[in-house]
Amino acid sequence: LSATVISETKLLYVIIALGFLGKILVEKLLRCCPGVENLYLLVRQKRGKDIYTRMEEIFDDPVFSRLKEEVPKFRHKVVVVPADCEAAGLGLTLTDRQMLTEKVNIIFHSAATVKFDEHLRAALVTNVMAPLHLLRLARDLKKLDVLMHISTAYSNSHLPLIEERFYPCEADCEQLHQMVDKLTDDQLNSMLPKILGPWPNTYTFTKALAEKELRASAGGMPIGIFRPAIVISTAQEPLKGWLDNMYGPTGVAVG
Template sequence: MLTIPDSCVENGIESIPEFFARKSVFITGGTGFLGKVFNRLREERPEDLQKIVPIAGDIVAPNLGINAEDEELLMEKVSVVIHSAATVRFNEPLKVALGINVEGTRKVLNLCHRMKNVKAFVHVSTAYCNAVGIVVEEKLYPPPMDLEKAYELAKDLNGEITQQSLSESLVNDLHGDIPTAIVRPSIAIGKGYCKTIIGDRNNVLDVIPVDYVR
């Protein structure tokens, strides 16, 4: 699910290092599990941490809780946005999940549309948001319901994975002309944190190293 401008197709797509060279990247979710994977960087290239500018915010606050000075910095400097801020509690009350994962994504996209130099938006979703069969294809699936219906149900129901699928649909509807990718990692796991997993040895354990995702 990647929108590629015609110019990239005609001229050849850059390598990943070439694409990111001399670009500023805004990453949401820095305090979450994915955002904390910096230990190797601290050990091997601590000087790179000087490139990081922390931006205080809150995914559920108006305008993401970003102050005017930081917002101006983002407007002027950022070229790539990686949106990984989300709740990963699948039993989260639906109203809370919608506020974080759906409305938070809407706010980040609104921010992207105000950026002067944005070249790409990456939305980190989950492999389990479209549990429609044994194989989940790399395509957008229709949402299980529209947002209005979801908010109506949120008054009484607890949310499971529905809100993630709605987030993908929202990204598809609102990304506009910003080149956009949706990434669906499976369960991310950190070596040493989880030493034992009880399960059936005949089943496939669908996990991925957390640094692969980041």
């Protein structure tokens, strides 16, 4: 959905699971898309800070400076929802879940662990189970237009050519979880090359597995997979050269 389509066609109630790209998306929707009635941001309490403190810190980021100048009253559109995307049921209260199922029609999922060497146990929870938890919520929405999952262009990096289609992944999610529950970290590490197969690391492997599981579980639901390549700093908008981490080429350049 382009910003023009979102702005001109309908009033939208959007739920976003935050991440680096999530910040950019929030800024763009609030600044450029007046058709967005509300953004429901799923935020987890972290390091002893409640969700409202965390949101204040997020909106203090320079990436929102232009938004504050052009749309100073944007905050009335933002609804912060305490949640944990890695927990069953997203950790939502019954009241919050009912509110979301009644109102929301678009879901963006951009949160992920992007560490290439993340332990398989953690990568499975964050990169596979979290989007599946959101899919279960999406299934209950009364007027779902789309669930858009942000994957990566490298989810099938072992292939010589990657097209805009789904690819097979032989790994079985249920079997993997049974294995993870039974084995120690050392045992999992020793078996990792066999588990990953042609995938070079746990990041690309779990991203590919998430795509497979979403497709298998979606049925007739409207879902989309977006595969960005290497994420670097902004070029021009909303400000030049913004980045909130030092991963990838930016970290190499700074280092």
